[in-house]
Amino acid sequence: MRIVIVDDSGLRATVLEDGLREAGYDDIQLVPPLGAWVAKLERMAPDVVLMDLGSPSRDSLEEMLAVSRALARPIAMFVDQSDDQMIGAAIDAGVSAYVVDGLRKERVKPILDLAIRRFNAFARMQADLDEARSALADRKTIDRAKALLMKSRDLPEPEAYALLRSTAMNQGRKIVEVAEALITAHSLLGGTE
Amino acid sequence: MSGPTPISIAFLPLTDSAPLIAAREKGFAAEAGFDLSLHRATSWATVRDMLVYGQVQGAHMLAPLAIAVTLGLSQHPAALSAPFKLNLNGNALAMSTEFAAALDPDPAKRIADPEGAAHDFAAAIGLHRRKPVVGIVHRYSSHALMLRYWLGYAGVDPDRDLALRVLPPSLMVEALRSGEIDGFIAGEPWSSVAVAAGLAEIVAVGSRIWRRGVEKVLAFRTDWMEGHAGMVDRFLGAMARAAAWCDDPAHHGELAALLARASYVGQPAATILPALEGRLLLRPGTAPVAIDDFMIFDREAANFPWRSQALWIYSQLVRWRMVEKDETIERRAADVFRSDVYRRALAGSDVPMPGASMKVEGAIATPTGVGSHSGALTLGPDRFFDGRVFDPHNIEAYLAGLSAK
Numbered sequence: 371m372r373i374v375i376v377d378d379s380g381l382r383a384t385v386l387e388d389g390l391r392e393a394g395y396d397d398i399q400l401v402p403p404l405g406a407w408v409a410k411l412e413r414m415a416p417d418v419v420l421m422d423l424g425s426p427s428r429d430s431l432e433e434m435l436a437v438s439r440a441l442a443r444p445i446a447m448f449v450d451q452s453d454d455q456m457i458g459a460a461i462d463a464g465v466s467a468y469v470v471d472g473l474r475k476e477r478v479k480p481i482l483d484l485a486i487r488r489f490n491a492f493a494r495m496q497a498d499l500d501e502a503r504s505a506l507a508d509r510k511t512i513d514r515a516k517a518l519l520m521k522s523r524d525l526p527e528p529e530a531y532a533l534l535r536s537t538a539m540n541q542g543r544k545i546v547e548v549a550e551a552l553i554t555a556h557s558l559l560g561g562t563e
Numbered sequence: 564m565s566g567p568t569p570i571s572i573a574f575l576p577l578t579d580s581a582p583l584i585a586a587r588e589k590g591f592a593a594e595a596g597f598d599l600s601l602h603r604a605t606s607w608a609t610v611r612d613m614l615v616y617g618q619v620q621g622a623h624m625l626a627p628l629a630i631a632v633t634l635g636l637s638q639h640p641a642a643l644s645a646p647f648k649l650n651l652n653g654n655a656l657a658m659s660t661e662f663a664a665a666l667d668p669d670p671a672k673r674i675a676d677p678e679g680a681a682h683d684f685a686a687a688i689g690l691h692r693r694k695p696v697v698g699i700v701h702r703y704s705s706h707a708l709m710l711r712y713w714l715g716y717a718g719v720d721p722d723r724d725l726a727l728r729v730l731p732p733s734l735m736v737e738a739l740r741s742g743e744i745d746g747f748i749a750g751e752p753w754s755s756v757a758v759a760a761g762l763a764e765i766v767a768v769g770s771r772i773w774r775r776g777v778e779k780v781l782a783f784r785t786d787w788m789e790g791h792a793g794m795v796d797r798f799l800g801a802m803a804r805a806a807a808w809c810d811d812p813a814h815h816g817e818l819a820a821l822l823a824r825a826s827y828v829g830q831p832a833a834t835i836l837p838a839l840e841g842r843l844l845l846r847p848g849t850a851p852v853a854i855d856d857f858m859i860f861d862r863e864a865a866n867f868p869w870r871s872q873a874l875w876i877y878s879q880l881v882r883w884r885m886v887e888k889d890e891t892i893e894r895r896a897a898d899v900f901r902s903d904v905y906r907r908a909l910a911g912s913d914v915p916m917p918g919a920s921m922k923v924e925g926a927i928a929t930p931t932g933v934g935s936h937s938g939a940l941t942l943g944p945d946r947f948f949d950g951r952v953f954d955p956h957n958i959e960a961y962l963a964g965l966s967a968k
Contacts, residue, residue: 405743426731428608432638433702433729461616466608 372397373481374416376407376427382492386420389488393480403427408434418478419468420485423461435468456482463489508546515549518556567598568794572781573613574601574623576733576828578751578838579650579779581818582860583623586805588821595801603826606731607701608638614782615641620791621798623649624782627876630899631703633785634892636885644788645780645873646904647799649806651865652770653778653838653858654706655754657763658695658746659739663846665690670764670845671852677771677948681717684766688724691745696726698735698747705779706748708879709772715882715965716949722883739763750778751838751858752830759834761847768843770857773925775865775945777872780900788904799908803866810861815839856943863942864915864935868900871921871955878958882965893958915940924953 373395377383383400390398399414401407403421408430411419421428456479460466463486469478512534519530534552538545570592574580583601586592592599602619604610611632614622629645631637658666665687666680667673673680688695699707711721721727730738732749736757739747746763747753757763769776781802788795808814819836822828828835837843841857859865877896880886902920909916918934925947932941947953953961 423612424604424606424609426605426734429606429701429731430729432608436702457616461612461618466612 371395371418371477372399372414372416373418373420374399374401374411374414376401376403376411376419376421376425376431378402378404378425378427379422382422382489385492385495386485386488389484390481393484395481403430412438417470418481420481421466421468422489423464423466425466428466431468459486463487463493465489511546511553512549515552518552518561522556522561567593567596569598569600570621570794570798571600571602571619572621572623573604573610573619575604575607575610575731576830577623577749577753577779578822578828578835579653579858579860580623580827581809581822581839582649582802582806583781584821584827585809585818586801589805589808591801591805591808592798594804595797597798597801601827605733607704611637614643614784615639617784617787620783620787622782624780625701625704626777626780626873627703627705627708627880628701629780629782630873630876630880630896631885633895633899634886636880637703642785643782643899644785644901644904645782645868645899646788646795646901646908647781647802648777648866648868648872649779649781649860651778651859652768652773652776652856654709654748654750654769655765655838655843656706656710656746656748656767657739657754657757658766659763660761660847662687662691662695662745663764663766666766670766670849673766674768674771674845674852674854677713677767678716680767681713681719681948684714685717685719685724688719694724694726695745696728696743697721698728698730698738698744698749700732700735700749701729702885703880705777705876706750706769708876708883709769709776710748710767711883712879713767713772713948736760736762752828752835755834755837755844756830758844758847764846765843766845768854768857770854771948773945773947774856775859775863775924775943777876780868788901792907795904796908799905800912803861803909803912803914806861806866810859810865812840864917864940866914867905867917868902869917869920869922869924870897870900870902871924871953873897873900874921874955874958875924875953878953878961881958882962888959888962897955910937913938921955923955925950926952 375383375386387398401411412434465485467482516530519525534545534548538548572583574583587599587601610622613619629643632641633643666683714721728744732753735747735749735753738744739757739762754765758765809818819832819839822835823832838858841854842851843854844851874897877893881888886892915938916936918936925945927942927945930941930943
């Protein structure tokens with residue numbers, strides 16, 4: 371069974387591909403939706419196409435499915451239309467699947483289940499990554515503010531940090547907000563770091 | 564009542580989403596007791612699935628797509644209903660500067676003479692270095708049907724003589740820039756964005772192909788709509804007020820600024836405004852050209868879903884072999900346009916209410932008073948550019964006339 375993953379996020383495609391390979395599927399192709407990707411996909415004659423539900427490329431794909439003679443008269447979405455729970459899970463996860471008509475649903479269901487789990491895992495990973503990125507950015511801002519205090523007030527590092535923290539606590543704000551305010555004020559006053 | 568009723572509606576970033584955005588931002592939904600949330604999607608497939616699978620209650624939708632989904636032509640079949648049209652017209656065909664060079668040198672003349680322009684376009688196809696690739700937003704898009712109608716007049720078979728490429732409206736300009744397509748027909752502001760970027764010229768507009776062409780509808784799932792009649796009636800009341808607000812020229816500046824927000828259309832207000840005002844920049848670096856009735860949100864009972872308009876769409880689907888000619892299918896197509904729900908919802912309001920639910924399309928040459936149950940109703944010219952008239956009671960003869968050309 372040939373599975374094609376259409377995705378412009380290379381990372382998510384890899385996460386999904388890894389999962390499918392672990393589950394024993396070995397004919398998996400990745401197609402980024404760029405250039406003449408629809409023609410490429412058509413040549414690959416996939417049995418299942420997995421893609422992001424919100425992908426702008428779905429209209430192009432569906433048009434190909436409507437006019438193509440290369441693919442066996444296609445293709446339904448979400449496998450088993452009677453399985454509302456699965457449809458809901460797929461939509462919540464943002465998975466859309468196009469399946470060649472005639473493929474038995476018992477064969478497709480595990481693929482879709484897996485895609486839903488991996489899409490969800492990817493979304494969580496993305497959220498964690500965003501959080502880590504913003505934590506890192508906060509860290510940098512606080513470091514800059516600390517350096518300003520150390521320089522202008524001639525404080526050692528632990529005291530500079532303690533001053534930021536106590537100011538934040540007194541004002542009921544986050545340390546990073548106080549740090550940002552300090553950096554802004556400093557630059558408005560014409561200071562250099 | 565305990566707090567506002569939540570209702571969520573999916574939309575695509577297009578100028579004709581305006582009545583929904585005005586309903587939210589100008590308080591019409593809130594006044595009617597709704598907490599309206601708007602969900603932007605990029606592709607029509609996503610909007611369709613959100614509606615069909617119940618992620619939203621309503622959708623901004625291409626009128627032919629609502630019919631196609633109901634007829635089972637676009638993935639999972641689901642009965643949809645359109646009790647309210649969001650607008651008439653508002654789309655434009657933009658072609659690359661290179662392709663447009665083979666047409667009449669005066670861009671205003673192309674718009675004013677769609678018959679001549681269709682023949683010129685047909686000739687330009689042969690002169691082009693490849694089979695022209697024209698972007699359409701969906702197989703079942705209002706403007707794809709208009710493009711087909713316009714070119715069909717000049718003997719062009721779009722399935723044979725053009726490569727029609729489906730892309731969401733917001734990706735058209737990039738596709739044109741990269742040379743993937745030679746032009747596209749889409750709802751505004753995207754053609755104006757392509758002209759502003761210096762990539763294209765507007766060579767035809769929907770409102771000069773069919774003066775009162777059907778464009779987007781507000782679509783619900785039929786079972787949901789039937790089960791929430793009171794809520795639907797109240798919401799259509801809010802939509803009627805929002806549409807009237809959008810149609811008022813005094814509000815166009817403010818409306819353009821609302822639409823320009825990143826969460827809605829996300830393009831500069833200066834690029835959105837011309838379609839609202841009916842003054843379009845057709846070619847980069849020239850003066851804008853006035854095109855009256857370019858886009859209509861409300862006047863002349865524009866929101867009324869004439870069943871004859873659904874049937875015109877059906878006739879075009881038959882013509883282009885997208886659906887077979889069949890009386891049951893014809894009936895189901897007409898039933899998507901729920902003039903009965905519109906009547907029920909807006910009875911007793913000051914919205915003019917047509918006396919009939921079917922009319923001959925394309926027969927009005929000058930503004931004409933028509934029978935109405937409330938308020939004076941004048942319908943403006945609704946002619947097709949080729950002068951053909953669509954009698955919904957005689958689709959067979961209409962189709963025979965089209966194929967005899």
